[in-house]
Amino acid sequence: MTIEDWQVKAQKGKDLLHNSVPKQWLVPTEQLPSVTQKNVTDFPRQSGLLTEREIIITESSATELVKGMGKGGLTAEEVVVAFLKRSVLGHQLLNFATEFLAEEAIARAKELDEYYKKTGKLIGPLHGVPISVKEHVGFKNKTCHTGYVAWVDRVVNEDAHLLQLLHKAGAVFHVRTNQPQALMHLCSENNITGKTHNPYNRTLTPGGSSGGEGAALGFRCSPLGIGTDIGGSIRGPAAFCGGYGFKPTSMRNPMVGIHVAALGQESIHGVVGPMGPASIEDLELFQKAVLEQEPWENETSLVPLPWKTITPNRDITVAIMWDDGVVRPHPPVTRGLQLAKEKLVAAGIKVIDWEPYKHEKAWGIISTLYYPDAAGLQRQMLRKSGEPALPLSEWAFSYGPPNPLTHHETWDLQFKRDVYRDEYNALLKSRGVDFIISPNYPGVAAVMGESHYWNYTAIWNLLDFPAVTFPSGLKVDLNLDAVTEEYKSYVPRNAADEKEWRRYEGPERYENAPIALQVAGRHFKDEETLAASKILEEIIRDGKKGPAI
């Protein structure tokens, strides 16, 4: 086998990762579960490789950790060490990291402990909270390859604005996480550090493009993480891995220093937001810590909207979108929505059914606007190194038009996007609906390589609605989710529908996968959407938080 130039280059990224793994916590291969073991979420507890205290720490929410450190019962150092140990284990099982930051993280934690010892105070609202960071969020003087072999040598000269703010709030960055080639798979494979697996079932993808974060939260390698989302890249992984994710309205969270090939592309704004294993409260903690620092004072693309504290309110109308009219969800996803409806109705929440509004047309707009240049820039990035396009990259590129659009065609689509946004908004208002509960994806998670239909999440990107993903508390059940005669006799509406329908051969294919829900609210109603999601989750899950499966 000849080694290609791009492989030599890609090896640098592998080496960077390999050299960064804190060796003292590596577990000999023979102590790891067999590669055929699908669900590895119990391994930290069962293996005895973490102490009981480390288990407790790593299974706490960020909010609880901060509280613990505020009372002096926990140190930032032991917290980050526990998460680092669990991250090394998780990485061995799931290949979710691109770089460990162990030394810096421990040094930072010690600094925070010093500060606390001296002042008796926490340095900020995220004091000592380990945060994992998707790789393309740039760290000063560190490589930032964004999943492209061509950029495996690129070092950035400033911390991303978001990282600066989180640092000031007391965060500790301990590990950087994997993403797919070109950042546009709902899966996480690239030609540098390879493929990331889903901790609940390693034959499944953790989702993407923030799939390293998905795996990290599913395995509890960090209490909070940073994902980015232009079509579902926060919510897909959060859903597939049983956790929480928040895609804010664009122009709220700071984007400077997050590196993508198409910097300056703004037909569809990518956003950055929090992900985590534990609670919606933690997502709010993150948002508040960032926005109370008024990032718009320095990053002028942001809107100067302070983060509001919302008193949760049960007097809301929620609509359930059972099906987007394009691709029918799989049985367990529908079961998750049924649970939601039953519980909410029983709790006296006003629930109606949501008739989707032209989602196929919406997909036509957003999928074309991802690549008005026919993905020319992305292909150029691949050509630069000679790395091959992965199948899911080709799939994403194929969303775009065969040839670059003219500027006029692009403007026309942007105009249609805005008209669609106003129409959808008017529909919510005329139907009296505050929030829409929907699937995150046709299935509970995709089998590796099969994540093709994104529009259960991308619809809210096109609309620029804030959206929250959280676990329903259910998982795939071999009995309850068996294929029925009704399901078998379904006549698909189109090729995408047929593909997803056929994939659900039975619950076995998705064994143990968590069932997630998604709540979307109107443009700029970020605080309201998080507050409502907290209430809805509480009702749907009888007050339980966290993955709970």
Next chain:
Amino acid sequence: MTIEDWQVKAQKGKDLLHNSVPKQWLVPTEQLPSVTQKNVTDFPRQSGLLTEREIIITESSATELVKGMGKGGLTAEEVVVAFLKRSVLGHQLLNFATEFLAEEAIARAKELDEYYKKTGKLIGPLHGVPISVKEHVGFKNKTCHTGYVAWVDRVVNEDAHLLQLLHKAGAVFHVRTNQPQALMHLCSENNITGKTHNPYNRTLTPGGSSGGEGAALGFRCSPLGIGTDIGGSIRGPAAFCGGYGFKPTSMRNPMVGIHVAALGQESIHGVVGPMGPASIEDLELFQKAVLEQEPWENETSLVPLPWKTITPNRDITVAIMWDDGVVRPHPPVTRGLQLAKEKLVAAGIKVIDWEPYKHEKAWGIISTLYYPDAAGLQRQMLRKSGEPALPLSEWAFSYGPPNPLTHHETWDLQFKRDVYRDEYNALLKSRGVDFIISPNYPGVAAVMGESHYWNYTAIWNLLDFPAVTFPSGLKVDLNLDAVTEEYKSYVPRNAADEKEWRRYEGPERYENAPIALQVAGRHFKDEETLAASKILEEIIRDGKKGPAI
């Protein structure tokens, strides 16, 4: 002479205008001033064609008119009739209108008077205020040609969102106003209704593209008007015609239903804002009336920032930009800035000199982003009817690149735009500057056809800073503004500089033109910028408002 097809088509626009003029107020040509009379601002008063009461009404501010109607001392009907009469006169002298709306306006005014009679209350904050409207702001069931012959038949099916809100606030729309071909001259000539003149000196342009509004405010044909601005189109005409104009930060005032060829172009956002002859208070009245109706509730591209009431504050630092480092201003413009500095310093305001930051580079970014398609769309619009491109259209088109940019090149410029915005913002903060006073244009106004250099206004569009134009109270003075030896011996920095320098052969060329100032504030500091401008104007003009020349 052969009549071309496009001329036949253009005639429809002329006919529309001609047929809409309320004939009862037309003045026989022989009673009008000679065509060689440059300054016609005194004509309404001197001619005796308006009653004393009509003169008082038409020389009142919108705020005063509303107050008068609120006390019952004025009727909306007599107000609109007075402005209609003055508008007909103004139109005969300046050719500023594209369509009169006399019947609808009078009917609407009667409705408001009825309402007041019945309830004793005003219907809203703009009760009975006649508002003139730039033609491309669409009226339901009316033609909207946007200065293109090709669109002279185009009828729109809904009132612009802004008009709906102003209507609810009580406004009366009485006349639609002229704009240049392709909307991109700092002048107002098109192939449909021709060229608009400056009431202070009819050899000068009223500016553009909201030049019909400029002439209207200079002649006091309306107490408030609606202009749009993507490079100076509100501020140029306000400055050239001795009035007031406000360009808000983008995404605050509603844009739906304002018709341009490049709908969906958003590299540089066009904005809509108020213009008027009387006061900054009137600009605030307009803004508050619009934003207190929460337009973002229906137009989701807007940012949900309620209009704040700001307590004016003298504890501000103001910087004066004497020269943008690219094109040197003419002597009277510099004299206006000198007056500002003297008065402000004497009043104890902290004033520093502003060293401009890379304005030439900024012009490179914005001028390319106006036409990333090499003005292909605009040229196509001209080809559709066969109308010739006017010289200033060709001039504007020549800003763009010779060939369409790729998407990647456009994104790259958008990225550079954002970096430049953040750098400029950081500079203001590091220099401790709250507001920048600058010229609006190298000269006080352009001689017809000579409006070539826009970057004293466009710089704030690129930065998306709110900016207010107001009169300094001075006008061109044949003695004070004489050409000096120093001026003659100036060595221009570049071709644009040389062109503008040579144009100032002496004050006679710009006789009687008002000298204006421009105040820009930071992104989204719209309320602060208006409040500060009010204080600054008060100091600079010793409390006088209005054109005062």
